[in-house]
Amino acid sequence: MNVLKRAAFGAALLAGTAFAMPAMAADLGIAMDQIFQKMDPHNSNYNVDYVAASGVVERLIGFDQNMKLVPQLATSWEGSDDAKTFTFKLREGVTFHDGTPFDAAAVKANFDRLADQSQNLAKNSLFKVVESVETPDDFTVVLKLKEPFGAMINTVAHPSVVIHSPKALAELGTGVEKKLVGTGPFKFKEWVPGERLVLEKNENYWDSGWPKVDKVTFFPVTESATRASMLLSDEVQFVHILPAELSERVQSSGGYEVLEVPGITVWTASLNMLKEHFKDERVRRAFNLAVDQQAFVDVVYSGHGIVPDSPIAPDTRFYEAQEPLKTDVEEARRLMKEAGYEDGFEIEIWGTNSSTGVRMLQFLQQQLSQINVRAKIVPMEGATRSEKVFSSMVPEESTFDMLMGGWSPSTGDADWHLRPVYATEGWIPKIYNMAFYSNETVDKAIQDALNTADPEKRQAAYSIAQKQIWKDNPVVWLAIENKMAGRKKGLSGVFQMPDGTMQYSKAAFE
Known part of the structure; x- marks a missing residue:
């Protein structure tokens, strides 16, 4: 269903017409409030891009629901007292979707790209203090800085600081923004700009037992009422950015719930x-x-x-x-x-x-x-x-x-x-x-x-x-x-974050 048809469908539903659209229990649909710009988080300033990419390309460090640091592709980290040296121990046994092994060399390729200011990437500024990226062994990465930078650990956890496959970076260059290759629970399948982004299950994901859904489809829908109607019709099971004025309708619908957390925007x-x-x-x-x-x-x-x-x-x-x-x-x-x-x-x-x-x-x-x-x-x-x-x-x-x-x-x-x-x-x-x-x-x-x-x-x-x-x-x-979202009851592991992003990697249906 294209966006125009969805808009008409949504208007009819909110006007009181009842529709029923079955959704496959193993498939997840998510409605976003903006059109995707670039699928390369290194070169984007948009939360919607970070959100969609997060299930495909992972970070060394992530955040939990309360914005507390948690391990992802790194298992531990530490900074020196002078805030100029930061060391990361990497997770072993991880493979990129293209078969390339995840190791210190892969991290170095990505960190070097972020640190190279001549690349003119949107997020080069995050790594402008990096002097060198060292790899003392296959699963250790050391950032050496030009000057003290006490916020470096939290900067590495920024949703744009993802790890692409080094093979994809070498072969595609800036083309990675149209075809992501990472280590995440989902693989890039299809992107139709302005209409949909489709991801499919990674059968060889490093975190045993995940993912628990077969496919994730993102729909960019800028009209708020249409996003809400898509949820209430089960065309999607999660609405990222639910305006407060529509929350009561979703909450009173019976099969859906409103999620709300204090924001930091x-x-x-x-x-x-x-x-x-x-x-x-x-x-x-x-x-x-x-x-x-x-x-x-x-x-x-x-x-x-x-x-x-x-x-x-x-x-x-x-x-x-x-x-x-x-x-x-x-x-x-x-x-x-x-x-x-x-x-x-x-x-x-x-x-x-x-x-x-x-x-x-x-x-x-x-x-x-x-x-x-x-x-x-x-x-x-x-x-x-x-x-x-x-x-x-x-x-x-x-x-x-x-x-x-x-x-x-x-x-x-x-x-x-x-x-x-x-x-x-x-x-x-x-x-x-x-x-x-x-x-x-x-x-x-x-x-x-x-x-x-x-x-x-x-x-x-x-x-x-x-x-x-x-x-x-x-x-x-x-x-x-407050950050508000709408979710189908029985769906877990999909939620909005205080910073305006959301997580879906641990999505599961009861």
């Missing part, structure tokens, strides 16, 4: 600090005071989330709470007047054209009108936004005033939130600092935290960074939404 509206009006801290403070963040959580996420109280989420390592946000329109107006903007000014707010994205934009437009700010909202299709922001952006020529975005540190560590979003080195298009924010105290604190492997010293440094960022208001902090 912090949603913000970045204030372009290259614009004259946002160079004034009073204006940035006024914008935060004018916006009712709890109302934002209620309107956009139907209450399924929390108001941020730090630049990073509570379940991120080294989080420290700051003074809670408050809404005070009168104080916001006073600050605007003091800064010389009593009559406000005109701005452009960029965001996405999804139903949730448009709600975000409209909410901000209304809230900011209270301080005489006249906002033109610019919703864009996801690929268009990505092109304008991350491919062709020149900071000094940027035209937006505010830019909506959410960042999830998929390493689980404060480094991979504070550094890409608030360090000077993270200015878009390089990483995700969409405010063009730059503060020497913040940059130094972030670097100090990376210069040691001592958790207490890292906590102290990140405390300084969080406090300064919170004081400077480079963004309007909006929400940390």
